[in-house]
Amino acid sequence: MDARRHGWSKAPIVEILIPSTLDDTLAPKGAHVASLFCQHVSPQLPDGTSWDVHREKVADLMIATVDKFAPGFKKSVIARQINSPLDLERTFGLVGGDIFHGALGLDQLFSARPMLGYADYRTPVKGLYQCGSGTHPGGGVTGAPGHNAAREMLRDLR
Ligand SMILES: Cc1cc2nc3c(=O)[nH]c(=O)nc-3n(C[C@H](O)[C@H](O)[C@H](O)COP(=O)(O)OP(=O)(O)OC[C@H]3O[C@@H](n4cnc5c(N)ncnc54)[C@H](O)[C@@H]3O)c2cc1C
Incomplete structure (x- = not known):
């Protein structure tokens, strides 16, 4: 409901993977890369604004969400790359950022x-x-x- 009304969930579900635990060539020694698969965001924002405006603050929310369950996570982030639904569309041609190439309605x-x-x-x-x-x-x-x-x-x- 939040995502529909507001554009993103205030309590999102975040799936986190840390591939550098299996492949140490992905990050310098002592560091890791983590990928956060963040759900419950709306491809089009209800107030008509662009994801370009909100990308950073929604990423902050996603990281803060992980931090709630894994305290210290936020402090350990030294760099990040954010892919909003709009970025997924621009970069990979996923319309509306839909990972299924069109909603399964x-x-x-x-x-x-x-x-x-x-x-x-x-x-x-x-x-x-x-x-x-x-x-x-x-x-x-x-x-x-x-x-x-x-x-x-x-x-x-x-
Ligand atoms: C971030 C993310 C998370 C997802 N999570 C899940 C999940 O948890 N569970 C789930 O069931 N689904 C998930 N999906 C969806 C699922 O990954 C896709 O629906 C599925 O992989 C589609 O299969 P496909 O074989 O059609 O295409 P793909 O798996 O994309 O395979 C297409 C292949 O074709 C290759 N290719 C493209 N162009 C060429 C070319 N010109 N010549 C040769 N090769 C080419 C590509 O490199 C690729 O290997 C997720 C998708 C994303 C993006």
Whole structure:
């Protein structure tokens, strides 16, 4: 509700990974890199302002949230890179920062994914198929869109 009304949750869920515990080439000796996967933010801010204005303060909130459960975390941060939904869109082409390449709402599943008329993994170009998060059944580490696309390719080959 906060994210809808305000743009981001005041009590967000943050998933933290520290990959340098497994690969010590990622950070100088004695230091680490941590990635914070922060949820419950709105791609479009309700007051119409840009994520460019709010990026830093929302990052502060995310770090403070981790600090509540892991005291000292905040003090240990010497540098940070922030990817707001807008940054994810600009850098990786994820529209609205959506990690599933389009929300998995009922209006964007089944025959409506990626759009009506194009949900059978074929494209207007003969022999060119599509799969991945943008196609049914959508994002997630399932391999299901690829499986379905391969099934359609085999069907066309036979
Ligand atoms: C931050 C984040 C967190 C996520 N968390 C979860 C989670 O917890 N659980 C979950 O189920 N899903 C999660 N997802 C979503 C999930 O990762 C994706 O939906 C899924 O990986 C999509 O699979 P895919 O095979 O379609 O594409 P991808 O996994 O993106 O694979 C596409 C591959 O194609 C390669 N490629 C691109 N262009 C070319 C080219 N021209 N030539 C050759 N290779 C190319 C890319 O390098 C990449 O390896 C998350 C996504 C993100 C971004």
